[in-house]
Amino acid sequence: xxxxxxxxxxxxxDIPLRQGRWVGVLGWAALLAMIGAQAIxxxxxxxxxxxxxxxxxxxxxxxxxxxMMIAYFIVFVASIxxxxxxxxxxxxxxxxxxxxxxVLTALTLVLGSIWARPTWGVWWTWDPxxxxxxxLLVIFAGYLALRAYTEDADRRARWSAAVGILGFLNVxxxxxxxxxxxxxxxxxxxxxxxxxxxxxxxxxxxxxALLVLAYLVARRYHAARLERAVEARxxxxxxxxGGAHV
Amino acid sequence: MSWRAELTRAAALAxxxxxxxxxxxxxxxxVVFLAGMILLLFGFAFGPDAAALRAAAAGVLWLTVLFGGVxxxxxxxxxxxxxxxxxxxxxxxGSRKTIFLGKLAANLAFVFLVEAIVVPxxxxxxxxxxxxxxxxxxxxxxxxxxxxxxLGTFYAAMASRVRAREVLLPLxxxxxxxxxxxxxxxxxxxxxxxxxxxxxxAWLRLLVVFDAVFxxxxxxxxxxxxxx
Numbered sequence: 001x002x003x004x005x006x007x008x009x010x011x012x013x014d015i016p017l018r019q020g021r022w023v024g025v026l027g028w029a030a031l032l033a034m035i036g037a038q039a040i041x042x043x044x045x046x047x048x049x050x051x052x053x054x055x056x057x058x059x060x061x062x063x064x065x066x067x068m069m070i071a072y073f074i075v076f077v078a079s080i081x082x083x084x085x086x087x088x089x090x091x092x093x094x095x096x097x098x099x100x101x102x103v104l105t106a107l108t109l110v111l112g113s114i115w116a117r118p119t120w121g122v123w124w125t126w127d128p129x130x131x132x133x134x135x136l137l138v139i140f141a142g143y144l145a146l147r148a149y150t151e152d153a154d155r156r157a158r159w160s161a162a163v164g165i166l167g168f169l170n171v172x173x174x175x176x177x178x179x180x181x182x183x184x185x186x187x188x189x190x191x192x193x194x195x196x197x198x199x200x201x202x203x204x205x206x207x208x209a210l211l212v213l214a215y216l217v218a219r220r221y222h223a224a225r226l227e228r229a230v231e232a233r234x235x236x237x238x239x240x241x242g243g244a245h246v
Numbered sequence: 247m248s249w250r251a252e253l254t255r256a257a258a259l260a261x262x263x264x265x266x267x268x269x270x271x272x273x274x275x276x277v278v279f280l281a282g283m284i285l286l287l288f289g290f291a292f293g294p295d296a297a298a299l300r301a302a303a304a305g306v307l308w309l310t311v312l313f314g315g316v317x318x319x320x321x322x323x324x325x326x327x328x329x330x331x332x333x334x335x336x337x338x339x340g341s342r343k344t345i346f347l348g349k350l351a352a353n354l355a356f357v358f359l360v361e362a363i364v365v366p367x368x369x370x371x372x373x374x375x376x377x378x379x380x381x382x383x384x385x386x387x388x389x390x391x392x393x394x395x396x397l398g399t400f401y402a403a404m405a406s407r408v409r410a411r412e413v414l415l416p417l418x419x420x421x422x423x424x425x426x427x428x429x430x431x432x433x434x435x436x437x438x439x440x441x442x443x444x445x446x447x448a449w450l451r452l453l454v455v456f457d458a459v460f461x462x463x464x465x466x467x468x469x470x471x472x473x474x
Contacts, residue, residue, distance in 0.1 A: 083470055135421045142417040149408040159404045162467040163418060169463065170422050173456065177425040180452070181432065 016229060019222040026218060030211035037208040041201035054118055059201050061111040063209035064104050065133070071101035071213060072136065075143075076168035079161035091157035092228065094164055095147060096220035098140050100213060105137045128178040135174050139167040153231065252344045259335075259348025263322055264355055273321055274359065281314035281364045285371050296373055303372040304435035308390065308427055310364055315357045315394060316419060319402035320411050322349050322356075327407065336472070346468040350399045357391050374438055382437040382446060389453040390430030393460055397422050400464035403471050426460075429453045 041059045078094035081087075112130065113123045124130065143163050150156040267274060288306040292298050326332040335345060365387070369376040376383075398419055405415035433449035436442075 135424055138417070138421040142414070142421065145410070145414055145417055146404065146408070149410050149414060150404075158470045162470050163401075163404070166422065166463055166467060169459075170425070173425045173459065174421075177428045177452070177456075181428045 016222070016225055019218070023215070023218045023222065026211065026215045030208065030215045033204070033208035033211050037201065037204035040204055045201050054115060057111055057115040059205045060209075061108060061115060062202060063206040064111065065108045066206060067209040067213040068101055068104035068108055068133075068136075070210075071097045071104060071217070072140070072168055072171070074217070075101065075140070075164045079164035079168075082157060082161045083165075088153075088157070088228065089225075091161065092221055092224040093217075094161065095144075095224055096217045098143050098160075098164065099220050100216040102137060102140045102144060103216070104213070105133055105140070109133055109137065126178070126182060128175050128182060131178045132171060132175045136167075136171055139170065143167060153228065252340055253347075255338075255340050256344045256347035256351060259345060260351035260355070263325065263349065263352035266325060267352075267356065273318060274356065277314045277317055277360055278363050280317070281310050281360060282367055284310045284313055285364070285368055289371055299372045300374065300438075303368065303374055304431050304438055306372070307365065307368050307434065308431050310368070311357065311361060311391070312394065312420070312423065312427070314360055314364070315353075315391075316398060316416055318353060318356050318360075319395075319398040319419075320406040320415055322353055322399070323402055323406035342469045342472050343465050345472065346399065346403075346465060349403075350396060353395045353399050354391065357395050358387075361387055361391065379437045379440070382441070383434065385450060386430055386433045386437060386446075386453070389450060389457055390426060390433075393426040393430075393453065393457045394423060396457065396461050396464050397426075400468060400471070403468065422460075425456050426453065429456060 037059070038056075041056055045056075047053050047055070074097040075094045078090045078097065082090035082094065109130075112133075116125065117123050143160055146163055147156055147160050150159060285306065288302070288310070289299060292302050292306075323332075326335060336342070365383075366376065368374065398415075401418045401422070402415055405411045405418060408414060429449045429452045433446045433453065436446040436449065
């Protein structure tokens with residue numbers, strides 16, 4: 001019998017194929033909130049004096065950066081919970097959040113670069129926040145690579161929890177050390193770019209970004225549970241088949 | 247077990263690793279020649295201008311130590327993977343922290359020995375004054391290397407046991423090293439320039455803090471990483 005047939009047979013009926021209906025609702029809410037926030041952003045706020053419509057990038061860039069920090073904070077908390085309680089779901093929540101965090105970090109960096117080029121005249125500057133975001137991207141890309149290369153589920157969970165906790169703590173230290181490094185080199189800091197009159201569009205976008213974060217984490221968490229369930233069944237099936245030799 | 251017994255055990259473990267290395271010298275020789283080659287390559291990259299080379303020297307020196315040293319860490323665990331040696335090691339009585347301390351001590355000795363060759367070679371190739379700034383430089387090398395090797399020993403405990411270990415260890419380790427690299431390079435370049443602004447001691451104090459934080463975190467997390 002081929003393994004794929006095996007997976008659809010009744011022995012695998014306890015695999016959680018369906019996810020809660022609320023996830024779908026969350027997805028539509030996230031999409032509509034994103035569209036609505038952009039529409040309102042364009043309708044109510046005039047082009048900024050110096051930046052023009054370019055400034056609208058910040059409506060997405062800044063909330064996405066916030067959502068990214070929340071995603072990594074979830075990784076941190078879920079990793080600690082995993083090491084304390086050893087429940088699989090904490091490991092899967094951490095993994096789902098790390099995946100979403102990496103995507104959001106890449107998005108933050110790309111949007112920031114597109115905005116910075118016409119505004120500051122450079123694609124990149126060694127600002128503490130920029131530098132720290134780039135390091136974050138690499139730290140959590142490493143976290144995902146470690147997960148991908150570790151086959152044993154228990155080992156993968158423990159190792160990635162340790163890497164997630166250390167990685168998150170390191171972010172604070174990286175941020176501070178880049179600040180000190182910069183202050184000694186005496187380069188101007190980034191201008192404060194958000195005017196209070198643009199606050200409403202920013203807030204709406206923050207809500208939209210949070211919904212996007214929640215939706216993506218929920219979807220990835222469900223996918224991770226499916227993968228784990230299939231992995232466990234395959235192990236079990238292999239054990240049953242090879243039972244006579246063990 | 248008393249802490250004295252634990253320390254004896256850590257020392258025995260370190261001695262075992264160093265003896266294995268001393269008898270083959272294969273890894274040490276390869277790393278030293280690689281480090282020398284990296285120094286030459288950076289020389290080609292920054293051009294033959296002596297002033298430019300001297301300005302870049304502190305960064306080049308630390309990157310050379312990093313790129314060379316990172317090759318040592320995986321090996322220190324791979325030695326244990328053959329013939330189930332790691333299981334044996336874990337079966338011995340005593341705390342698992344001791345295994346980390348033993349591995350850390352052996353890796354520190356290895357990287358310090360590499361530096362003992364790399365630093366004079368860098369001084370010759372990049373025309374650096376070595377005699378006058380030596381005491382300060384020794385302190386930076388000591389503190390910077392301690393932070394680097396602590397994290398390297400910790401991450402190699404995981405990376406050495408997966409398929410893609412050659413790429414995974416630097417990918418996990420280097421982003422964690424940013425604070426240590428920044429502080430070490432700044433302190434080194436200040437000291438090499440004669441410390442005109444008095445910056446070096448501030449960066450050294452930071453290095454002490456980073457070392458303490460990373461050492462504590464690695465020792466605490468190690469038990470979750472090694473138990474099987």
